[in-house]
Each structure stands twice: as C-alpha cells, then as structure tokens.
Amino acid sequence: QVQLVESGGGLVQAGGSLRLSCGASGGTFSTYHMGWFRQAPGKEREFVAAHSWSGRLYYVDYADSVKGRFTISRDNAKNTVYLQMNSLKPEDTAVYYCAAQRTYFRNTVASNYDYWGQGTQVTVSS
Secondary structure (H helix, E strand, O other): OOOEEEOOOOEEEOOEEEEEEEEEEEOOOHHHHEEEEOOOOOOOOOEEEEEEEEEEEEEEEEEOOOOEEEEEEEHHHHHHHEEEEEOOOOOOOEEEEEEEHHHHHHHOOOOHEEEOOEEEEEEEOO
C-alpha cells in the first residue's frame, strides 16, 4: 500500500509561484507513474500534470491550462514528485492532489490512478 503526502500549498498573489511536493512511502516509488490533479469548489477533479516512464525514458503531460507555467518533476532517490507552479492565476485556486498509477493507462483520467494523497490547498489572490 502506497501512502502519498502533499505539502507546499498556501496563499499567493497572482503572478507568484509555489512548489508542491508529494512524498511517497510504502511502495517502490520509481515504478509508479505519477500525476497531479486539482479540484476547485463545485467543480470536478481535473488533470494538471503527469510524469510517466517507459524503460529509461520519462514522459510528461500537462493540461492546456497550465502548459508553460507548471512543471512536474520527480526525484526517485527522495521518493518525491514535485509540481512547480509559476505565473499563478486566481483560476488556479483549488485543492491539489498527488496520485500514483501502478500501470500506465490514460494518465489524464483520475479514475485510472490507484493511490491518492489527502490534498493541499492552493489559493491565488487577485
């Protein structure tokens, strides 16, 4: 069983930056495909970014709304995945969730992930 714990959320002004971290324990982190999702009040959980692998190659995917502003990365030695968020906008306000997928499959779909963190709040003021 994998446990995921997010951190790094907070309140930031529009145009600012935050870096979210997600630490994993209880599994072999390097074998998991990782993703970040977010959920704003009254809205469905939506895909933000994913970091997948195949052999020695890594692949990243981003939602169109965050391309060029957010960067996902991982450090397998630290069992951690990160989400660097720059040029934040008020519409980025949401609870951000880290998720892990044992087997790669349609990594932009939340229901395809096996493990989830508890979420961290990100609030961007205008």
